[in-house]
Amino acid sequence: MTTHTPPTVYIIGAGPGDPELITRLGYRRLHQATVILYTDSLIPPEMLADIDPGVEIIGSADKTLEEILAIIIDRTRSGHTVARLHDGDPSLYGAIQEQMMGLLAANIPFEVIPGVSAYQLAAARLRVELTLPQQIQTIILTRMSGRIALPQPQELASLAAHQASLALYLSAKNITTAETELLQHYPPTTPVAICYRLGWPDEQIWLVPLSNLATTSQTHGLTRTVLYLVSPALVLPTVPKIYQGETSTQTITPSKLYDAQHDRLFRGG
Numbered sequence: 001m002t003t004h005t006p007p008t009v010y011i012i013g014a015g016p017g018d019p020e021l022i023t024r025l026g027y028r029r030l031h032q033a034t035v036i037l038y039t040d041s042l043i044p045p046e047m048l049a050d051i052d053p054g055v056e057i058i059g060s061a062d063k064t065l066e067e068i069l070a071i072i073i074d075r076t077r078s079g080h081t082v083a084r085l086h087d088g089d090p091s092l093y094g095a096i097q098e099q100m101m102g103l104l105a106a107n108i109p110f111e112v113i114p115g116v117s118a119y120q121l122a123a124a125r126l127r128v129e130l131t132l133p134q135q136i137q138t139i140i141l142t143r144m145s146g147r148i149a150l151p152q153p154q155e156l157a158s159l160a161a162h163q164a165s166l167a168l169y170l171s172a173k174n175i176t177t178a179e180t181e182l183l184q185h186y187p188p189t190t191p192v193a194i195c196y197r198l199g200w201p202d203e204q205i206w207l208v209p210l211s212n213l214a215t216t217s218q219t220h221g222l223t224r225t226v227l228y229l230v231s232p233a234l235v236l237p238t239v240p241k242i243y244q245g246e247t248s249t250q251t252i253t254p255s256k257l258y259d260a261q262h263d264r265l266f267r268g269g
């Protein structure tokens with residue numbers, strides 16, 4: 001017979017910034033914790049505004065993996081429930097794999113609660129579907145090579161060849177090279193949304209043609225917390241006018257999902 005040990009560590013996705021965008025489960029688990037370790041560079045303090053004053057809150061931005069693990073292990077062994085709060089969705093550029101391996105090695109049970117990633121809030125703000133029938137059926141989530149080199153088959157230029165919707169994380173400092181690589185396959189007029197601090201009070205979004213991507217990003221002095229969303233869908237008329245470079249007349253092919261002629265399991269008839 002196996003016994004179930006309840007988790008003592010919750011790895012929680014906080015979403016991109018707006019405290020309303022954490023999931024109900026994430027919020028509930030966060031409030032079960034007696035110690036909270038959070039990525040203070042990417043999570044606004046408002047996210048923790050209603051946490052009980054007796055809860056220990058620790059920022060992790062200035063800590064090494066070893067220090068973070070040592071705190072989690074120490075607190076759980078002293079009987080605490082620890083919330084490890086990550087921005088966005090923890091499975092994306094969250095460096096959680098090594099934390100989970102450390103917890104596994106220390107025999108500490110943990111649970112992961114997903115979150116809304118930055119690219120999802122970008123699509124919502126811009127009011128576009130990133131997957132359009134017959135046009136775009138793939139989304140690529142990637143980053144530029146920086147201190148961390150990309151595996152050669154995943155270099156940006158080769159991903160650009162798919163002309164999919166593409167969300168570029170962690171790339172503000174290398175945006176000139178990113179633009180050059182993207183231009184190898186996307187037309188220069190392809191719209192790109194430059195999304196700065198989505199969900200934060202000072203959020204800003206610029207919608208520009210790909211050929212103006214680096215210049216716009218640099219003119220505004222953007223170096224961090226920027227997501228670049230490249231997508232042919234961004235020309236559609238649902239994109240709020242404040243973001244639109246020029247008025248669009250483009251049409252779309254509606255999905256078969258709600259097509260009256262299309263048999264569906266859950267539609268009577």
Ligand SMILES: C[S@@+](CC[C@H](N)C(=O)[O-])C[C@H]1O[C@@H](n2cnc3c(N)ncnc32)[C@H](O)[C@@H]1O
Binds near residue numbers: 089091092195200225
């Ligand atoms: C360490 S990664 C974490 C990504 C996160 N796990 C997610 O799912 O969104 C940090 C990068 O994500 C993007 N990012 C995270 N939060 C953002 C936000 N609120 N606005 C814009 N970009 C954001 C930026 O590209 C930033 O450099």
